[in-house]
Amino acid sequence: MRKFLNNLGPGILVSAAFIGPGTVTICSIAGVTFGYSLLWALLISIFACIILQEMSARLGLISGKGxxxxxxxxxxxxxxxxxxxxxxxxxxxxxxxxxxxxxxxxAVLGLESVFFSVNFEIAGIKLNIWSLVIGGFAFTLLYLGSYKKLEKIFIGLVLLMSLSFIVTAVLTRPVISEVLSGFVPGSLDSGILTIIALVGTTVVPYNLFLHASLVSEKWQGAGNLGIVRKELVFSLILGGLVSMAIVVCAAASQIDKIENAADLALGLEPLFGNSATLFISIGLLAAGVTSSITAPLAAAYVVKGCLGWKGGMQSKKFKAVWMIIIFLGILFSSLGIKPVEIIQFAQIANGLVLPIIAIFLFWIVNQGSLLGVHRNSLTQNLVGLLVIALSVFLGIKSIYSVVQNL
Structure with missing residues (x-):
């Protein structure tokens, strides 16, 4: 058990990356709008995520590259x-x-749910202090932290986030038979954009790049393939349980519309007391903090690979990329734009970009010159093609639905 815990890391970071405020918002919208009926879509999303992330992890382990x-x-x-x-x-x-x-x-919404809003003006522009605090925290961890230090911090944050959302779901005392009925697929038409958003918030394209890079830094050699897979499956199932717990919480609330993820806490408070609000707020804060670190980290790894840069996390070029991403995030967050529409659009866009990135990944893990005997087997190719076909179908369905509404 101790050996397994010591090997936690890359998979946990992937879970931390996809369980961000976007996931909380989309899962809350799904629960409020459709109750438990879209839990099946989350289950399929987790399965697809495991398939694609295993390919990414195997690529990073065997090739030693992102x-x-x-x-x-x-x-x-x-x-x-x-x-x-x-x-x-x-x-x-x-x-x-x-x-x-x-x-x-x-993350700011999580803080404001527990504390209060703090804003100030510079040259007529209203800025949120909490945005600067969260951005500064992410900046400090990335600037000072090595990969091993980040792993330990993330394991703690993910466990905190998981406990927060799962405990809140238990507090709502859902009817188990009704929850189980949500795993039976229903009609696609009524919630197709929400289904695509659920897939997009779980199978995140940038995680495919992040995972390969993190695995290549933590392990070397095919002998570690078993532990890489076990760590991945454990981490993603944990992440899937958190997403499902959020849907359960939202389905139990008495709110009609989600403006932001913090609305879920407010909707649960009259039914289940201050403890529900506190747990949801802590979970949202942890989700925002973990994702605000992994997004710029993934972008830096992508730029490094695309441009052929050498050096690791401590190189100046690598740091410059994630610094720019954090700066832009703080700037746009501070302007006070309502996040729910942006987050929902981003998740749908994610679902549309996913097939393209998945096809690139599928092609690369079939290169015998790179992976040798560890390239995709026939079974892995068949399952991978099924996942890609699903993502393409949902992408086309999304475009069709949007065009119809124009």
Whole structure:
């Protein structure tokens, strides 16, 4: 058991990355709007996440490189390589800057639910002090922390977040038979955009890049493949339970509309007392803090791989990337824009970008020149194609639904 706990790390960071304020918001919307009926979509999302993240982790372990670095090395046609890396660079770096604003805003909502709002004006621009505090905390951890230190901090934060949301779900005393009925798939049409958002908030494209890089730093050699897989499955199932707990909490609340994730705490308080508000707020704060660290970290790894930079987390170029992402996140979060629409749009956009990144990953893990005997087996290819087909279907369905509403 102690050996297993010592090997926790990359999978925990992946869970911490996808259980951010976006997940809390989307799962809250799903619970408030559809009750328990979309729990099946979360279950499928976790399965798809495990399949894709295992490919990413295996790639990082066997090759000793990150996903963007592998794509850069394996694509021989210079025109195709430049176009592909530009597409990845744009989607992940720009997307993570937007995510960072939502992550910091979510952590701020958690603090404001427990304490109070603090704002000040500079040159007519209203700024939120808590945004600066959260951003500064993320900056400090990344600037001073080594990977091993970050692992320990994240394990603590993820356990705190997990306990907070799961305890709150238990406090709501859901009817077990009704919860179980939510794992039976129903009609897609009524909640298709919410389903896509649930997939997009669980199977996060930037996590595919982050995971390969983190695994390549923590372990070396095929002999560690077993522990890598066990750590991954444990971490993602834990993350899935947290997401489901949030849906259960939201379904038990008596609110009709979610403006932000903190509304969930307010909706539960009349039914279950101050303890529910406190647990939800702590969970939201932990979710925002963990995601506000992983988003800029993932962006830095992507840029490093795309541009072929050498050196690790302490290199100046690497630090410059995540510093820019944090700065943009603090700036946009401080402006006080309502986060729920941005977060929901970002999760849908994530669901649309996912098929493209998944196809790149699928192609690279089938390269015998890179992975040798550890390239995808026939079974892994069949399951991987099923996951990609699902993500493509949901992406097309999303575009069709949006066009219909124009």
């Amino acid at each position: 996903l963007s670095e592998c794509i850069r090395d394996e694509m021989k046609n210079p025109v195709v390589r430049i176009f592909t890396l530009f597409l990845i660079f744009s989607a992940i770096v720009i997307g993570n800057a937007a995510y960072e604003a939502g992550n910091i805003s979510g």
